[in-house]
Amino acid sequence: MNIKSLLLGSAAALIAVSGARAADAVTVAEPEPAEYVKICDVYGAGYFYIPGTETCLRIGGYVRYDIAGGDIGSFDGAKNVDHQDGSIQDTWKKNARFSLRTWTGQETELGTLKTYTETRFNFGNRNATASVVRGVVTDNPAVNKGVTLNFAWIQLGGLRVGKDESAFDTFIGYAGNVINDTLVPYGDFDTNVVQYYFDAGNGFSAVASLEEGSGTVGTIDSYVPHVVGGVKYT
Structure with a gap:
């Protein structure tokens, strides 16, 4: 083996080592695209989907x-x-x-x-x-x-449960179009309800509401609820 052959062999070895290191290089995965909030227009303006769910929130x-x-x-x-x-x-x-x-x-x-x-x-x-x-x-x-x-x-x-205002007030439109509806008290408001509302779509509607009431006097004192019912045609 002469000096020229030794130098060529060394150069080939260096190239092989460099190629091996290039093959072992770590590939960095690209980041996944961010999941932005999506607009929900099913129930009107202002709603968006809660990420990861089908629930719309406003x-x-x-x-x-x-x-x-x-x-x-x-x-x-x-x-x-x-x-x-x-x-x-x-x-x-x-x-x-x-x-x-x-x-x-x-x-x-x-x-x-x-x-x-x-x-x-x-x-x-x-x-x-x-x-x-x-x-x-x-x-x-x-x-x-x-x-x-x-x-x-x-x-x-049409079934509603939870904290609401009494159907005695809501179904008739409260006190109507007046400036100050506190001058003449016309009923209690706060109550828990189990209520069903029916709307025929032709102006006829009805409501049946089982209510707990509120306050010292208004809250029920037995298993018997306050019962509110109404029908109207507008």
């Missing part, structure tokens, strides 16, 4: 600010105790509200399954009368009034 709400004075609600208006001399005097009734709402919809073998919730957060004073009795002051401060669950129902077809 999230909404509102912010409201009320200012009232004079003879409102209870006819004598909001009052408070004067911080200087302790006298009772009229004041503004104010309330700030944030309402969070959710809607869902999904098609099942038994029909359309829907849910609706509304939770309200309120801050302000009350439409109440302050008083001073034997030196004890009952004032009317602006405070966080707590969180209220106004709606939380599940509906399959």
Whole structure:
């Protein structure tokens, strides 16, 4: 073997080693495409599919600010105790509200399954009368009034169960088109329901509702529910 043959053999060995390393190179997998939220237009505007499900979700709400004075609600208006001399005097009734709402919809073998919730957060004073009795002051401060669950129902077809407002109010359209529907109380609202609503599609509709009621007086005290029924043609 001469020097020339040795050099050629070394060059061939280097090429072979380089080729082997190239063959062993790691191939990086391409990332999977991101799954973006898909729009759902089956139940109206604003819905989107919850990723990984066939359920459509809509999230909404509102912010409201009320200012009232004079003879409102209870006819004598909001009052408070004067911080200087302790006298009772009229004041503004104010309330700030944030309402969070959710809607869902999904098609099942038994029909359309829907849910609706509304939770309200309120801050302000009350439409109440302050008083001073034997030196004890009952004032009317602006405070966080707590969180209220106004709606939380599940509906399959015409059958609805959960937290709703009484069919005594909802079926007749509440108090109608009036500016202030609190001047004359016309019924309780909050209640759990087991309710069926029928709409013939030609203006005729009917409702049957089994209700729990609310409050000390309104809540049922046995297995017998409040029963509300109605029919109408519009």
